[in-house]
Amino acid sequence: MTHASAPPQITEPSPSLLRLAGFPYFLIAFIARLPFAMMVVGVLTVVVSARGSLSLGGLTSAAVGLGTACFGPLLGAAADRFGQRVVLVVLALANGAMLLLFTFVVYGEAADGFVLLAAVGIGATAPQVAPLSRSRLVTIIADRMPEARRAKTVSGTMAYESAADETVFVFGPFLVGILASAFAPWAPLVGAAVLTVVFVGAFALHPSGRHVSQDRDADGRAPSAVSELFRPQLLIVVLGILGVGIFFGTMLTSLTSFMADRGAPEQAGLLYGVMGVGSAVLALGVAWLPPSFSMRARWLIFAGILLAGTLLLGFVDSPGTMMLALAIMGIGIGPTLVTQYSFGAARSPRGRSATVMTMLGSGVVVGQSIGAAVAGEIAENVGTSAALLLPMIAAFIAFGAGVANWALSSERRTRSSVTA
Template sequence: MHTTLAAPRRTTLVREAGFAYFPIALIARLPFAMMVVGILTLVVSARGSLALGGLTSAMTGLGTALVGPLLGAAADRFGQRRVLLLSGTANSLLLLAIAWLAFASVPDAALLAVAFAIGASMPQVAPLSRSRLVGIIGRTFSKDRRASVVGGTMAYESAADEIVFVFGPVIVGLLATTLSPAAPVIGAAVLALVFVSAFALHPTAAVGAAAGGDKPAQAPAKELARPALITTVLGALGMGLFFGAMLTSLTAFMAERGVPEQAGLVYGAMGIGSAALALGVALFPARFTLPARWVVFAGILTAGTLALPFATSVGAMTLCLLVIGIGIGPTLVTQYSLAAARSPLGRSATVMTMLGSAVVVGQSAASALTGLLAEASGASAALLAPVAAALVVLAAGVANVPLSRVRRAALQG
């Protein structure tokens, strides 16, 4: 009697991380996407000042930019679980506080201080998820499969970011319209408490933790300042500038047509194409290199934005956004894939958080500046802001090409 041995099951990331991981990680990043827009909506409604609203949301981004990478470094040093539980709980309490303070008779400075603390304590779910999955890939996949699996993973993660960054503002608008201006912020607080805690307690959080409390092996912090790595951070900053400038200028464009509440729906046209193309990046041939992808898709992004000031109807605007979406997803995937490959030893969470923080600070700063531009000069002038942001992304991509060649030569040498 012959017995045949079953072939070993092919390792997959979904099996290694667990099926529950991906929906938890997706929902856990929603508060991150809702906070900046939610706080802006709350403060404008409660205090009646667009300038104060823009400044308050900008303070949120400033807090994230200054402290976010430190939270990533703490996660690399102490493990993700305790950092996420502490930051998630603090963030939820601060969101509830600003929902009350906005309507209370407290000075504007108090709102700005709490907004900064909200940004500083913002749970870095997206970058820490990337760091976890890259760690799992490095531990469980053979060397010949790692590059393709990392590429596919960064494609999924960028598509997930696109989904929440498109639908986050839509959810904020629905809650603020149907319930109250404070509802989006309270909703974000509840989501952070429940799903960020679930993300923190998931078994994959142990991937980056040091065994037995020992200090993990880490490259010197100065390696984070390598030009090739800084270029990817600048590229991510450009993407954040684009998101903030595009949503704000689009809102001004729709407001001039009497339907500002439809801005989120039109904005969604860009996100759908972007998410689809982000997922498609995994199918690109290896000879279409990461530096080349960045330049090509940043070029498409820039070309789409150049048509924005000439759009005179909602249909024309939607068409522009569909073209722009083709450039966004692949560019983000490429930036994160390059950052993952260039992360110094033991600094993966720090690097991913640097990119995530760059996106948020760019979004916040561009939202505030584009809002002022729209107020002073109208939607036509505001629609030039996404063009400037796209040019930042393209310039960083062009600068990355020779840096990639230098790095490749150094690795081969």
């Protein structure tokens, strides 16, 4: 007797994140970041042109960063509480209006104090597209992907998001220069207002905006208590990313001073791009690192490379040697930032992922603002050599936080938290 054999079962592979979110999502989320990248430089450009004061321009740019840093985590908490869609729609309209209002104020007869107040309003209403995109994608991964693929997908997602941020922050100032040169100094802010309303609005209304974490609603559990946001394992990540932000601010400012001493301050951006390109490429490469290369080890090693690159700043004496130091720093900074965001995603309390991501994003902004302000004062009053010491201090903060993170985590706990 013969028995009919059962046909082999074909299991379809689980869909990728690109398929789950859709390609239009990534395109919209990328363009929606541009206005934020244009704001600080656009504000500086229009204030210097309209008011003729470089000092006021610098203060105004810092005011934008201050508004973002103070209100960013609150907006993240609101997104966790009320959902991203309603919060982003309100912010898209409010921020577009604030950009136009600032343009009218700066060209009007209002006192400088009102200009600074309007700048704080721009930062306070800035849509937190980058951290909210991270939160949204991590939620999709946790809810709709098999557990075995989550850790690698989260790592790859953080790598892409960091590379996207760096690309936008290179292209944003470039777009400001084009619009200001082709039309008028106010054009970048008007352009940013249009992009905010259109693309941040599209980002808010994208179907993924309705996606809610299973941890929050499926079993009826409420989000974790606010006190969970102040655990040492999470605060050390905030400290580490603050060090990265300080590095960004001090490095660009001291590099500008370095090139100004050689009569070519306008070339500082070109040299800075050497670090930015390498950082973006290496950030994307983190997704292909083997699982045996643990996250806490990545933080230490890549932050160590960053620290080693900054130590070379004590010996640079030409644009060529500066370029070499920046290239080494680029190897370390991108993967360090990706790893920190990955730790933030892994350690986010239930229902608080948007809050954590905006905390980390605000840490970068605060550090960058503090670093730029301090480095500018030291470069002007003490000298470039003293200013070049500041990136070393910032890199040491990032590395020291990595050492503390090693002590606060274990291999088993780190790996399990990523897939939890």
